[in-house]
Amino acid sequence: MTTKIEGLSNRQKDTGWGYAFAHLIPFVWIYYAITRRTITPFLYQLGGAFIVGFSIGVACAIVNPNVEDDTVEGLGALGGIVTTPFLTKKGIDQARKFGKKQLENN
Numbered sequence: 322m323t324t325k326i327e328g329l330s331n332r333q334k335d336t337g338w339g340y341a342f343a344h345l346i347p348f349v350w351i352y353y354a355i356t357r358r359t360i361t362p363f364l365y366q367l368g369g370a371f372i373v374g375f376s377i378g379v380a381c382a383i384v385n386p387n388v389e390d391d392t393v394e395g396l397g398a399l400g401g402i403v404t405t406p407f408l409t410k411k412g413i414d415q416a417r418k419f420g421k422k423q424l425e426n427n
Contacts, residue, residue, distance in 0.1 A: 326427070328358030332413075332420035341410035345402065357416065365412030370401035 323331065335357070343349045350363045374397035381393045 323356055323358060325358060326424075328356065329420040329424050332357050332359065332417050333424070335413050335417060338406065338410060341406040341413060344409040345405055357420075359416040359420075361416040361419075362409045362412030365415070366405055366408045369404060369408035369411075373397075373400040373404050376400075 340349070340353055340362075344353070344362065344366060350360075350366075354360045354363060377397045377400050378393050381388045381396065
């Protein structure tokens with residue numbers, strides 16, 4: 322288990338898109354959460370994917386009320402997969418900013 326200071330320091334190393342795309346791999350978010358001591362990227366991804374999927378479902382219902390459930394489900398899943406790296410990157414950036422503040426205060 323990493324200490325608080327180690328976790329905050331590890332967050333500062335995440336400047337690229339590697340972990341953002343790695344969150345598409347199952348259970349990577351658990352490793353990230355333990356080593357960085359944050360669940361912010363996972364929460365951004367989870368909340369954003371829900372909003373994207375819901376929006377796609379509503380849009381499909383408005384455009385064509387007779388659309389099949391399988392089609393809407395597939396589009397929602399695709400939307401979630403496509404947006405995962407972007408949402409996760411936003412969460413990583415937010416966690417880095419918070420970690421930087423915490424390190425400066427210590």
